[in-house]
Amino acid sequence: MSNSNDINSGIVAQDLKAFFGNIEVLKGISVSMQKKKVTALIGPSGCGKTTFLRTLNRMHELARNASIKGKVIVDGTDIYSPGIDPVLVRRKIGMVFQKPNPFPTMTIYENVVAGLKLTGRHSRKELDEVVERTLVQAALWDEVKDSLRKSGASLSGGQQQRLCIARTLAVNPEVILMDEPASALDPISTAKIEELIFQLKDTYTIVIVTHNMQQAARVSDFTAFFYLGELIEFNNTRSMFTRPQKKQTEDYITGRFG
Amino acid sequence: MKGGGFSYWRRKTSNAFVTILFSSSVLIVLLPLILIVGYLFFKGASSVNLNFFIHRPAPVGEHGGGMGNAIIGSVYVVGLASLLGIPIGLLGGMFVGEFPHNKFSTLVRFVADVLNGTPSIVMGVFAYTVVVLPMKSFSVLAGGFALGVMMIPTILRTTDEILQTVPTSIREASLALGVPYWRTVLSVVLRSAKSGIITGILLAGARVLGETAPLLFTSFNNAFFSYSVTQPISTLPVQIFNYAISPYRDWHRQAWAGALILVLAILIVNFAVRVFSRQRFDQTV
Ligand SMILES: Nc1ncnc2c1ncn2[C@@H]1O[C@H](COP(=O)(O)OP(=O)(O)O)[C@@H](O)[C@H]1O
Ligand SMILES: [Mg+2]
Numbered sequence A: 001m002s003n004s005n006d007i008n009s010g011i012v013a014q015d016l017k018a019f020f021g022n023i024e025v026l027k028g029i030s031v032s033m034q035k036k037k038v039t040a041l042i043g044p045s046g047c048g049k050t051t052f053l054r055t056l057n058r059m060h061e062l063a064r065n066a067s068i069k070g071k072v073i074v075d076g077t078d079i080y081s082p083g084i085d086p087v088l089v090r091r092k093i094g095m096v097f098q099k100p101n102p103f104p105t106m107t108i109y110e111n112v113v114a115g116l117k118l119t120g121r122h123s124r125k126e127l128d129e130v131v132e133r134t135l136v137q138a139a140l141w142d143e144v145k146d147s148l149r150k151s152g153a154s155l156s157g158g159q160q161q162r163l164c165i166a167r168t169l170a171v172n173p174e175v176i177l178m179d180e181p182a183s184a185l186d187p188i189s190t191a192k193i194e195e196l197i198f199q200l201k202d203t204y205t206i207v208i209v210t211h212n213m214q215q216a217a218r219v220s221d222f223t224a225f226f227y228l229g230e231l232i233e234f235n236n237t238r239s240m241f242t243r244p245q246k247k248q249t250e251d252y253i254t255g256r257f258g
Numbered sequence B: 001m002k003g004g005g006f007s008y009w010r011r012k013t014s015n016a017f018v019t020i021l022f023s024s025s026v027l028i029v030l031l032p033l034i035l036i037v038g039y040l041f042f043k044g045a046s047s048v049n050l051n052f053f054i055h056r057p058a059p060v061g062e063h064g065g066g067m068g069n070a071i072i073g074s075v076y077v078v079g080l081a082s083l084l085g086i087p088i089g090l091l092g093g094m095f096v097g098e099f100p101h102n103k104f105s106t107l108v109r110f111v112a113d114v115l116n117g118t119p120s121i122v123m124g125v126f127a128y129t130v131v132v133l134p135m136k137s138f139s140v141l142a143g144g145f146a147l148g149v150m151m152i153p154t155i156l157r158t159t160d161e162i163l164q165t166v167p168t169s170i171r172e173a174s175l176a177l178g179v180p181y182w183r184t185v186l187s188v189v190l191r192s193a194k195s196g197i198i199t200g201i202l203l204a205g206a207r208v209l210g211e212t213a214p215l216l217f218t219s220f221n222n223a224f225f226s227y228s229v230t231q232p233i234s235t236l237p238v239q240i241f242n243y244a245i246s247p248y249r250d251w252h253r254q255a256w257a258g259a260l261i262l263v264l265a266i267l268i269v270n271f272a273v274r275v276f277s278r279q280r281f282d283q284t285v
Helices: A049-055 A086-092 A108-117 A124-137 A157-170 A187-200 A213-219 A237-242 A247-253 B002-047 B050-054 B068-098 B103-117 B120-135 B140-165 B168-176 B181-209 B236-244 B249-279
Strands: A011-020 A023-033 A038-042 A066-074 A093-096 A175-179 A205-209 A222-227 A230-236
Touching: A011 A049, A023 A049, A023 A066, A023 A230, A038 A049, A038 A213, A049 A175, A049 A205, A086 A093, A093 A157, A108 A124, A108 A157, A124 A157, A124 A187, A157 A175, A157 A187, A157 B168, A187 A205, A187 A213, A213 A237, A222 A237, A222 A247, A230 A237, A230 A247, A237 A247, B002 B249, B050 B068, B050 B249, B068 B103, B068 B140, B068 B181, B068 B236, B068 B249, B103 B140, B120 B140, B140 B181, B168 B181, B181 B249, B236 B249
Parallel strands: A038 A205, A038 A222, A093 A175, A175 A205
Antiparallel strands: A011 A023, A011 A066, A222 A230
C-alpha cells in the first residue's frame, strides 16, 4: 500500500462520525485519500457513502438535525475547526450530484457561470473564457457551443450531468466529489463521464461514489468499501479487486450481496 | 368474445356518464360567472363611455358625471396597500418558507391564516382605530393600511408554499458551488419561484381591489378628485355602494357601470395570473 498517511496533502478523515438526529450513520471513519487521485467509494445501498461524501464539503450539516464528530483534514486544514467558513470549503471542494440538477431557470451559459456570478464580479470576457474552457473540459462544448442561450433543462440527462460538471469546474475547486454521477444515465453517457473523470484526475482530487464495480475498477486509483456505516477496507483499486483482505469485501465485489 | 363485448359496452356507457357528469359540473361552476358578467354588461355597458372614466360624479338631478375620481382612488389605495403588503408579505413568506420547521414559522403561519379568515369589516374597524382616530380624519393612508394588512397573509402564504416547492436539489446545487445561503435564496430559489410569487401578489391585489367594507371607515368617500394621502378619497367599491343604495335611477345606472368596470379589472388581473403561471412551464430562455 502506498503512503496514504501524509496529513498535509489530500483528504484525511479521522474518526469521523455522522448523525441524523441521534442515529449514527457513520461510525468512526478514518481514511486518507491522496491528492490528484481518484478514490472510489463502494458498498451496498444505505451504508453511508453519500453521507460520507457530504461530510467532506460540509453539505451534511445542511440536512435537518444533522451533525458530525471527528475531523476532516483537507490539505492540512481541519474543515470543521471553528472559524472555517463552510461557504469557502464548498468553493474549494465541488460536488456533482446523483441526479443532474442544472438550474432550471438559467441558460446553459448562465448555469456554467452561476457559481462565479453569485460569488463575485467578473468581466464578460472572463466569463466567456470560463464557459468555453470548462465546457471543453466537460466534453460538452461541441454539442452546445451554438446553443449557449438555451435553457439548461433542455439538454439530455447525460448532457445535463456534464453541464453540472462544467459548472463545478468553473469555480476552480481543488477537489471534486461525485455521488454516483452516472447512475441515472445511459451507457454511452456513462462512458463519456468515465472518460471525463480520467481527464480530470491530473488536475483534481476526485472522490466518486459508485455502485458499479466495473466502474470503480476502471476509473479509480483507490477504493474504499463501506458497510453499515463503517469503512471495512481501503486499498489501491487493483489489490482490492484482485486480493480483497476482508471476507465482506470479497462477498460484495463478487456480487454475493448488496 | 362475449365477456369482452359486455365490458366494452359497459365501459362506453360509464364513459359517457362520467363525461356528462364532468361537463355539467363545469357548467355549474361557469354559470354564475357568465350570468354575473352578462348581467353587468346588460345593465352597465350603456353607461360606460369616456365621460365615465374622466369625470367625477355629477350632483343629483344633473345628467352625466362619472367615476374618474373613484377609479384613480382605487388605484391609489391599492397601490399604497401594495407598498405595505408586498414587502412584508414577501419577507415574511421567505422566512417562513426557508425555515419551515422553525417554531416561530409555525406561529407566523397560524397568525397569517387567522388574519386571512378575519372578516374584512373587522380590518376596517382595526384600521379605523389605529389610523383614522389618531389622525382625526378618513384618509387614503387609512384605506391603504386596511387593504395592505389584508394583502400580507395572502402573499405570505403563497410565497411560503411556493418556496417549499422549490426542490432541495436546486438549493444544494447552489450551496455546493460555495454560494452563501442568503445569495442562494435571493438569486436561485426566488428566481425559480418567481412566477408563483408574482401570481400570489396579483391575486392579493385583485382581492383587495374589490373590498368595500374596510374602506367604508377608512378612505370613506369624496365627491371630488383628490390626491392627498391624508384626505378621504373615492374608490370604486364604495362609490358603487353609495350609488346602489341611493334612490336615483341615474345613480343606479352609474353603479352598474362601475361594477362592470371593477369586475373586468379583476378578470384582467386573473387573466394576467394565468399568463404568468403558464410561463413557469415553458421556460426556454
Ligand atoms: N436526511 C436523512 N435523514 C435521516 N436519515 C438519513 C438521511 N439521509 C440518509 N439517511 C440514512 O443514513 C444512512 C446512510 O445513507 P446514505 O449515506 O444515503 O447511504 P448510501 O449513499 O450509501 O446509499 C441510511 O440508513 C439512510 O436511511
Ligand atoms: Mg447514496
